[in-house]
Amino acid sequence: MRYISTRGGIEPLQFQDAVMMGLARDGGLLLPESLPSVNQQMLDRWQYLPYQYLAREILSLFIDDIPALDLDDLIERSYASFAHPQVTPVTRQGDVYILELFHGPTLAFKDVALQLLGNLFEYVLVRNGGFMNILGATSGDTGSAAIAGVRGKKGINIFILHPHGRTSPIQALQMTTVLDPNVFNIAVRGTFDDAQSIVKGIFNDLDFRDTYRLGAVNSINWARVLAQVVYYVYAYLKLRRLGNPCVDFSVPTGNFGDIFAGYVARRLLPPTCIHTLILATNANDILARFVCRGDYSRGQVQVTSSPSMDIQIASNFERYLYYLRGENGAAVKADMDGFAATGTLDLSAFTEQVAEDFRARSVSEEETIATIATFHKEHGYLLDPHTAVGVRAAQELRAPDRPVVCLATAHPAKFGEAVTRALGAAPPLPPALAELESRESRCAVLDAEMETIKEFVARNALR
Template identity: 75%
Template structure:
C-alpha cells in the first residue's frame, strides 16, 4: 500500500512515511493510491470480532509492510485505556442508534485516533532514533486527545494551538492542566481557522519542517482518518447481526475528517452496506451549503455556538473528497484549492449529483440543538452533548427506512452549559473531569501571528540529537 498527495506533487510513499509526513510536501493531503475493498465473505469472517481484533484487520489493509504483530501490539496498547470493553459501543435510543465514541481518556471521539497515532509516532521514532515536534490546531477535543496520546513520551514535544475563549471551559482545562515538560499549550487570539492556517503555513515551510521534524496530529494526518474508519465498520457489523443489510450514519462535523472516514468505510464495504452519510453542521454551514447547493464558500465570520468543535469555516479534509470528485486528478485539486485560498470560494455545482449520492446534509440551529438535548433527556433519559445533538437532529429530519447510527462525539459533561440550558440540571462530572479547575495549569496566550508562533516553537522545540 503506497500513499500519494491529493495535489499530485510527490512520489508514492510507504505507510510509515505517510504517518510521519502528516501534510504532504506539496501542500496536499495524503491518501492511499487505491482504496481497498472487502467481500461479503470477509465480512462474515469479521462478524463476531471484538473491536481490537477488527481494528487489526481493517488497519492491516492500509498499513503496508508493518509487521502484523507490531500493529496488534499498538492497537492493544492504544485501546487498553478505554473505559468500555467494546471501545465504541452502540445503543438503541428511540428509533435511532447511538454509537458512543467518548469512552477514551479525554471523553471525546478524538481519542480513538489519537491514542493510536501517539503510539505510532513512538514506534517509528524508536526505529529511527529520531525526534519529533508535533504542531496541531484544535477547536476543542483534538488538543487534549493529542496531548494525552504523547504526554511524557521520549523524543516528542507537542505544541497545541487553540482559539482563546472559544472552547468550552472543560476542553481548555483538559489541555492546559497537563504540565508535562514536553507539552506546550498556546491560546491564540482568533478562531480555529486562524490557528489551523498557521499550522498549515508552518508545515508548508519545508526547511522549517525538516529542521524541527514537524509531525501532524490534526486530521490532515492520514492515520487519524484511518483509525476512525474502524468504528463505522464495527457499528455496521453490530446492526448486520440484527438482520440489517444497509445502514445510514449521521455525523456532526466541521472539518470533514470524521465523515470522510465514513466515506472511506463506505468504499471499503460491499456496495449498499453504508447507504447514506448524513452530514450534520451547526450554523457554520459551509459543508451543508456544498452538499445542498454546490456552494463551497466562506460566509462571513465564524459564529460561536454551543458546539464549539464545529465552529469552522474551512474544512481541511474536504480536499480529500475533492480529489475523488475530480476523478483523482491532482492538478485539478491543486487549481481549485489555489482558487479557494485566493477567493474564499469554489464553484462545485457541477458535482451536485455525485455529492447527493454520497451525502445528505442538514444545518442545525442553536434552538434545535438545545431542543434536541431536552427531548432526548425527557423521552429516553439519555444525555447528549451539543455536537451529538446536532447529529441526532439531522437524523430526525432526514431519516428514511433504514436504521441510522448517530455518532456521539463527546461526553455531555464536557459541555455542561448547553446541557444545563436544555435540561435545567447540572451535569455530574465523571472522575476524568472532576477537580480539573483546581489543578495547576500552563498556557501561553499569543496573537494569531505566524511570526510569533514560529518564534515560540523555535524557542521550545527539540532539535538535533536527543
C-alpha cells in the same frame, strides 16, 4: 500500499513515511494510491470480532510496512485505556442508534485515533531514531486527545494551538492542566480557522518544517482518518447481526474528517452496506451548503454551543474533492489555490454526484438545545451539543426503511453550559473532569500571527 498527495506533487510513500510526513510536502493531503475493498465472505468472518481484532483486520488492508505482531501490540496498547470493553459501543435509543465514541481518556471521539497515532509516532521514532515536534490546532477535543496520546513520550514535544476563549472551559482545562515538560499549549487570539491556517502555513515552510522535524496530529494526518474507519465498520457489523444489511450514519462534522472516514468505510464495504452519510453541521454551514448547493464558500465563524464545529474551512474537504475531481491532482491544486485566494469554490456542477454520497442539514443553536432537552425527556439519555446536531439531522433526513446510527462524539459533561440551558441543571461530572479546576494550568496566550507562533515553537522545540 503506497500513499500519494491529493495535489499530485510527491513520490508515493510507505505508510510509516506518510504518518511522519502528516501534511504532504506539496501542500496536499495524503491518501492511498487505491482504496481496498472487502467482500461479504470477509464480513462474515469479521462479524463477531472484538473491536481490537477488527481494527487489526482493517488497518492491515492499508498498512504493509509494520509486522503483524507489532501492529497487534500497537492496537492493544492504544485501546487499553478505554473505559468500555467494546471501545465504541452501540446503543439503541428510540428510533436511532447511538455509536458512543467518548469512552477514551479525554472523553471524546478523537481518542480513538490519537491514542493509536501517539503510539505510531513512538514506534517509528524508536526504530529509526531521532525526534519530532508535533504541531496541531484544535477547535476543542483534538488538542486534549493528542496531548493524552503523547504526553511524557521521549523524543516528542507537542505544540497545540486553540482559539482563546472559544473552547468549552473543560476542553481548555483538559489541555492546559497537563504539565508534562514535553507539552506546550498556545491560546491564539482568534478563531480555530486562524489557528489552523497558521499550522498549515508553518508546515508549508519546508525549511522550518525540516529543521524542527514537524509532525501533524490534526486529521490532515492520514492515520487519524484510517483509525476512525474502524468504528464505522464495527457499528455496521453490530446492526448486521440484528438483521440490518443496509444502514445510514449521521455525523456531526466541521472539519470533514470524521465523515470522510465514513466515506472511506462506505467505499471499503460491499455496495449497499452503508447507504447514506448524513452530514450534520451547526450554524457554521459551509459543508451543508456544499452538499445541498455546491457552494463551498468561507463565511464568518459563528460561536455556538458545539465549538468543535465552529469552523468555516474544512481541513479534510480536499480529500473528498480529490475523488470528486476524478483523482486529478492538478485540478485539486487549482481548486484549492483558487479557494485560498478568493474564499469561494463553485462546485454546483457536482451536486448530483455528491447527493449519491451525502445528505446534509444545518442545525441551529435553538434546535440543538431543544434536541438535548427532548431526547433526554423521551429516552433518559443525555446528548452533548455536537451529538445533538447529528441526532436532529438524522431525525429529519433518515429513511423510514433503514436504521440510522448517530455518532456520539463527546461526553455531555464536557459541555455543561449547553446541557444546563437544555435541562435547567448541569450534568454530573465524571471524576476525571471534576478535579480539573483544582489543578495548576499552563498556557501561552499569543497573537494569531504565524511568525509569533514560529518563534515560540523554535524557542521550545526539540533539536
